[in-house]
Amino acid sequence: MRPSLSSSLLALFAVALVLAPAIVRAGANERRAKPSDGNLWGVGRFRGGGLIRGPCAQRPCIALTFDDGPEHTTTPVVLDELDRHGVRATFFVVGRRFDGDGPIAERNRDTLRETWRRGHLIGNHTYTHALMDVLDDRRLEREVEGNSEAIERVIGTRTFLFRAPFGALHHPRAVRAVYSRGLTPVFWAIDTRDWASHSPEEVVANFRAGLDASPRGGVVLFHDTLERTARALPMVFAEIAARNAARRARGQQPYEFVGLDELWQPVGSGRRR
Numbered sequence: 001m002r003p004s005l006s007s008s009l010l011a012l013f014a015v016a017l018v019l020a021p022a023i024v025r026a027g028a029n030e031r032r033a034k035p036s037d038g039n040l041w042g043v044g045r046f047r048g049g050g051l052i053r054g055p056c057a058q059r060p061c062i063a064l065t066f067d068d069g070p071e072h073t074t075t076p077v078v079l080d081e082l083d084r085h086g087v088r089a090t091f092f093v094v095g096r097r098f099d100g101d102g103p104i105a106e107r108n109r110d111t112l113r114e115t116w117r118r119g120h121l122i123g124n125h126t127y128t129h130a131l132m133d134v135l136d137d138r139r140l141e142r143e144v145e146g147n148s149e150a151i152e153r154v155i156g157t158r159t160f161l162f163r164a165p166f167g168a169l170h171h172p173r174a175v176r177a178v179y180s181r182g183l184t185p186v187f188w189a190i191d192t193r194d195w196a197s198h199s200p201e202e203v204v205a206n207f208r209a210g211l212d213a214s215p216r217g218g219v220v221l222f223h224d225t226l227e228r229t230a231r232a233l234p235m236v237f238a239e240i241a242a243r244n245a246a247r248r249a250r251g252q253q254p255y256e257f258v259g260l261d262e263l264w265q266p267v268g269s270g271r272r273r
């Protein structure tokens with residue numbers, strides 16, 4: 001006997017009522033289990049052009065981001081260190097490093113694929129690391145859309161996270177090039193200035209100073225193309241652990257590693273949370 005449409009709908013509705021709390025619970029558990037958002041949640045949720053400014057709003061948090069890669073010599077060192085601490089990060093990649101022919105592009109492609117496979121998020125950092133504010137629409141198309149397509153060819157997913165090279169995104173044409181494609185621009189709260197540093201110790205010192213200046217934490221900017229940064233990371237984790245121990249001893253909330261979704265906010269309105 002075939003059930004009527006209305007009784008089928010009723011049955012579906014009942015099933016949904018029973019399942020809904022379980023689904024919500026499973027989501028919450030998965031969130032807790034993951035120290036930061038990995039690609040299991042996809043990058044699609046950043047679609048629609050929000051804004052990620054950098055500082056944490058509600059509680060002390062740290063979201064690690066790495067720019068300018070993939071670089072097959074240094075990125076894997078960073079990936080191993082992140083794995084050791086169970087932390088997922090976001091990598092803003094440059095298309096010309098991994099797109100096209102040649103053994104280096106191929107190795108960097110493998111590195112990008114591996115970064116994604118290990119659960120990190122991938123964001124767009126333009127195709128040639130261009131200064132967006134001086135480009136015309138045709139070049140912007142190549143830099144932004146060209147890189148999105150190159151990323152998608154490697155990881156099989158379109159990204160909606162974008163970081164402007166040099167953090168420069170001011171010209172209305174450049175801003176439009178990002179938002180018209182549904183991308184969410186990501187800035188930072190703590191610049192480790194690793195690109196201008198000379199040693200891993202200097203990178204850590206800059207991180208320390210950055211955290212002193214922004215004690216709530218937030219998005220931290222690194223470059224996974226630099227050997228000194230790869231070598232500084234264990235000390236960065238040690239620094240965070242030491243600060244967390246001190247914070248707990250004082251009865252303060254420790255820093256929690258979070259993903260960028262914690263810092264997402266809609267454009268043109270106040271903070272989301």
Ligand SMILES: [Zn+2]
Nearest residue numbers: 067068165166
């Ligand atoms: Zn960069």
